[in-house]
Amino acid sequence: MAAGGFCKLPNGTVVVALNLPSPADGPGAVRVLVHSVNRARALTRLRNLGLRSVYLRGNAAPPTPDEITAVLHHPDGLIWRTAPDNGVASSPDLAQELWRPIRALLRRPTAQT
Secondary structure, three states: OOOOOEOOOOOOOEEEEEEEOOOOOOOOEEEEEEEEEEEHHHHHHHHHHHOOOOOOOOOOOOHHHHHHHHHHOOOEEEEEEEEEEHHOOOOOHHHHHOEEEEHHOOOOOOOOO
16 A cells, blocks of 8 residues: 555645655656645546556655645646655655656657667
């Protein structure tokens, strides 16, 4: 089961954070943040992008204040970056990784001819 959680903001919207297996061919996991009207719509946004088996059960890994700020400042309100193993950054590069738009994660490689 993917770790995740949510945080309700003062204006009534929510930020949902999920650690998911990478949908790309690489190993590891990704941390996905979604800003939406409610939790159900946040999960629906991910399912509509092709991440079909996304569920949020519990609030074991809610978004941090830095993650909330990042997703609120992104125009799409849907971002991701590589998730460190067990929540511990193993290298300085991983700790400094920037958030990316979701289309960069779901982009399919172009065919080389």
